[in-house]
Amino acid sequence: MNAVKTQGAQSVLDFDRTLISRVDMTGRVVIVTGANSGLGFETARRLCDGGNDVILACRNEGKGKDAVDKIIKANPNALATFMQLDLADMSSIRNFVDQFGATNKKLNVLVNNAGLFLNLKDTHRQFTKDNFELTMGTNYLGPFLLTHLLLDNLKTTGAETEDARIVFVASSVHDGTHKMFKKNPAANLDPEDLFLEKDGMYNAQQAYKNSKLAIVMATYQLAQVLEDSKVTVNCLCPGFIPSTELVRNAGSMKKFMLRYILGGMFRLMKVSRTLDQGVRAILDLISNETLKGVTGKYYVDMKEVRSSEESYDEEIQKKLWELSARYCHMEGYEPLDAPPPPPPTEETVEKTKTKKEVEPEEKAEEKEEIEADAQEKQKEENKQEEPETEVITKPKEEEKSEPEATPTEADAELEVKLEGAGEPEDLKKAAAVEPQQIAVEVTAS
Numbered sequence: 001m002n003a004v005k006t007q008g009a010q011s012v013l014d015f016d017r018t019l020i021s022r023v024d025m026t027g028r029v030v031i032v033t034g035a036n037s038g039l040g041f042e043t044a045r046r047l048c049d050g051g052n053d054v055i056l057a058c059r060n061e062g063k064g065k066d067a068v069d070k071i072i073k074a075n076p077n078a079l080a081t082f083m084q085l086d087l088a089d090m091s092s093i094r095n096f097v098d099q100f101g102a103t104n105k106k107l108n109v110l111v112n113n114a115g116l117f118l119n120l121k122d123t124h125r126q127f128t129k130d131n132f133e134l135t136m137g138t139n140y141l142g143p144f145l146l147t148h149l150l151l152d153n154l155k156t157t158g159a160e161t162e163d164a165r166i167v168f169v170a171s172s173v174h175d176g177t178h179k180m181f182k183k184n185p186a187a188n189l190d191p192e193d194l195f196l197e198k199d200g201m202y203n204a205q206q207a208y209k210n211s212k213l214a215i216v217m218a219t220y221q222l223a224q225v226l227e228d229s230k231v232t233v234n235c236l237c238p239g240f241i242p243s244t245e246l247v248r249n250a251g252s253m254k255k256f257m258l259r260y261i262l263g264g265m266f267r268l269m270k271v272s273r274t275l276d277q278g279v280r281a282i283l284d285l286i287s288n289e290t291l292k293g294v295t296g297k298y299y300v301d302m303k304e305v306r307s308s309e310e311s312y313d314e315e316i317q318k319k320l321w322e323l324s325a326r327y328c329h330m331e332g333y334e335p336l337d338a339p340p341p342p343p344p345t346e347e348t349v350e351k352t353k354t355k356k357e358v359e360p361e362e363k364a365e366e367k368e369e370i371e372a373d374a375q376e377k378q379k380e381e382n383k384q385e386e387p388e389t390e391v392i393t394k395p396k397e398e399e400k401s402e403p404e405a406t407p408t409e410a411d412a413e414l415e416v417k418l419e420g421a422g423e424p425e426d427l428k429k430a431a432a433v434e435p436q437q438i439a440v441e442v443t444a445s
C-alpha cells in the first residue's frame, strides 16, 4: 500500500477509506446542496445508506423529488427529504432556512456542493435574481448566505455533540496558475469588481475561478470566526470528474467527446477521477473521525494541501468577507445591492432567439445523450470494484490500488501527450475542435 501520511487523512488513490474510523453518522442530520445529480446525489445516497437523515436541497422540485424517490426505491429505510433551494435567489435561501428551522432538526453537517460551470466561450454575463453575476452568485454568495443563516443551528449541535461540520466543494481551478489558464490567463480576484463588470474582465472561466477562490478564502475566514465553537469548516477539490452534469453547458459534441472518447482517455491517463473517488473525498471531510476538530483546510485527493498563494491574502479575504456580508444583507453589516444588469445588447437578444430556435433539436440530442449516459453509467456501476454503500458503513479488508499522479502532474502529462505528434487526427475531426482545447476546458474543474 502506498499510503501517504498526512494530517489524519490519506490519499483517495492509495488508501481504502473504510479503514479510517468514522464518526457514527446514524441519525445525523446532513444538508447536501445540489443533491439531484453528480457528486451531490451520490453523496446524499451514500449518506442515506449510512443511516443519516439527509436533506436534499435542490432548486428544481421535480429533479429533487426524483432523486429522493430513487434513493428510497433502492433503500426503503433511507431518511431522504427534498427541500427546495435556489442558491441564485436570496429569498429562496432564506425561505429554505426558515422551513428547515420549522422541522426543529439539529444540523450536524452542511455540504455546500451545488455549483455551476457556464460555457467557457460565453462572454455575456448572466445574473441571479439579486443581480449578482450568475457564477459568483450561485457558487459563492448563495452558499455564503446559506451557511451563515445555518450557523446558529450548527453551533448548537456543535456544543452538544462536539462535532458539527461545514464542507465546501471548491475546485483546483481556484488557482490562477492552473494550466487551464495557460492560453487565457486569469486575473486575481478583485473585490472591487466581484461581478466582473469592468471592461473585458468577464468570461465564464474567470468567473468560475473567482467563485471557487472566494469559497476557499471564505473557508479560511470562517474557520477563524468559528474558532471557539465546535463547528469546523473545510473545503476540497473532488478532482476532475467528467461523468457529472457539470459540463452540461458545453456544446453537445464536446460533451459527447468528453464523456465517451476523451473521458476514457483521461481515465486511462489517470487525469480524471471517478465519481466514486470524488464522493469518497467529500465523505471523508464529513465523517472521518480523525478530522474531528480539524478546520480551515483545503483538501485534494483526501490530502491536506496548500491552496493557491492568492487564497492566503488575508487583506483580500477580509474585504471579500465584508462585501459578501453586505451583499447578503447579513445582520450587523450595512446592506449593499448589486447594480441592475445592463440592458441586453442586440447580440444577446440574437443569441437568445437563436437558442430558442434550436431548442427542439437540442432536446432530441439531449435525450439521446441521456440514454447513452444511462447506459454508460450502468456499465460503470457494474464495473465498480466494491459495493458503494459499504464505503461509509462497514470497515473492509485493505485493498491494494495503483498510485496515480496528482492532478497537476497528470494534467501536465496530458498536455504533453495532446501536444505531441501522436494526436489522433480523426478524433480532432470528429470534435471539430482541437482536443487540446477540450482538454484545457475540461480540466477546468
Ligand SMILES: NC(=O)c1ccc[n+]([C@@H]2O[C@H](COP(=O)([O-])OP(=O)(O)OC[C@H]3O[C@@H](n4cnc5c(N)ncnc54)[C@H](OP(=O)(O)O)[C@@H]3O)[C@@H](O)[C@H]2O)c1
Binding pocket: 033, 034, 035, 036, 037, 038, 039, 040, 057, 058, 059, 060, 063, 085, 086, 087, 088, 089, 113, 114, 115, 116, 117, 138, 169, 170, 171, 172, 237, 238, 239, 240, 241, 242, 244, 245, 246, 247, 445
Ligand atoms: N465534476 C467535476 O469535474 C468537478 C471538479 C471540481 C469541482 N466540482 C464541483 O463539484 C460540485 C458538484 O458538481 P458536479 O460535478 O456534481 O456537477 P452537477 O452534476 O452539475 O451538479 C451540480 C448541482 O448543483 C446544482 N445547482 C446549480 N445551480 C444551482 C442553484 N442555483 N441552486 C441550487 N442548486 C444548483 C445543480 O442543480 P440542477 O440540476 O437543478 O442544475 C446540480 O444538482 C460543484 O460545486 C462543482 O463546481 C466538480
